[in-house]
Amino acid sequence: MPDSPAAAPDSTAVRVALWRALHVQVDDPPHVLADETGLQIAAPDANWRERPDMHPEGTRGYRASIVGRARFVEDLVAEQAANGLAQQYVILGAGLDTFAQRRPEIASRLNVYEVDRPGPQAWKQRRLMELGFREEARLRFVPVDFEAGEAWWDRLAAAGFDRTSPAVIASTGVSMYLTRDANLATLRQIAQLAPGSTLVMTFLLPLDLIDEPERSQHAAVYERARAAGTPFVSFFAPDEMVALARVAGLRDARHVSTADLTARYFADRSDSLRPASGESILVATV
Secondary structure (H helix, E strand, O other): OOOOOOOOOOHHHHHHHHHHHHHHHHOOOOOOOOOOHHHHHHOOOOOHHHOHHHOOOOOHHHHHHHHHHHHHHHHHHHHHHHOOOOOEEEEEOOOOOOHHHHOHHHHOOOEEEEEEOHHHHHHHHHHHHHOOOOOOOOEEEEEOOHHHOOOHHHHHHHOOOOOOOOEEEEEOOOHHHOOHHHHHHHHHHHOOOOOOOEEEEEEEOOHHHOOOOHHHHHHHHHHHHHHOOOOOOOOOOHHHHHHHHHHOOOEEEEEEOHHHHHHHHOOOOOOOOOOOOOEEEEEEEO
8 A cells, every 4th residue: 555645654763763862861971873853753752761662671782783883874974975985875765864964064065865655755854844954955855656666766866866976875774674686686776876886784684693592582573573564584694695795796895793883883881782683784885
């Protein structure tokens, strides 16, 4: 069924936004990512922190994973922009991402394209206006009706994306919903971008690569996703994902592990916050 004209974002997008805010509110500083803007956009009820999926202790690992991957992506975008290696930033499955609102010093040097379903995207745009965020010429919303067979690639070009200019493409929390063939097709499209473009994409590990007790915790999450009608269909070992990127025509493909994120953003924390295992990152260039 297609989205209504301004359908609310799905539960996953809202959960991610709330976890990012929860990190600021309950974890010790320094905060890996300071983002309460998504909370303002989502506008949950006053008791949102009492939700079972917002339990401060029970969600520590997942919360840390969410802010760790977001910080990694934003650091990469900032580095590419500062070095003049990218003039465009594409966020696939943008959800309630708030980069353009929180990081104007970087976003003002880029054309930022948020790709998402039409209904939730219209809902988000309305909320941004209600919150007083002015419309930015460099922020382009790219609605794509996937169920109607629209191709994000074509819609992106129609929104002004320049395929001859280097870009950073971010895809977090998306690959697990796509088949292996669909992921490969996406990688092949990205490999057609201008030389110097960079892809950063998250992917889920197979359960047999996750140690207990996290393996059982992840298995329960996967079962809840299946029961909710949004099953995870793709899992990749790191070497398999790197190989897939190379088959697609990308180069310099590398795996960024949970251990890498932990060392980079969570070392010597007073609260011992650490990201959960189970999700990894692919970085590859064109």
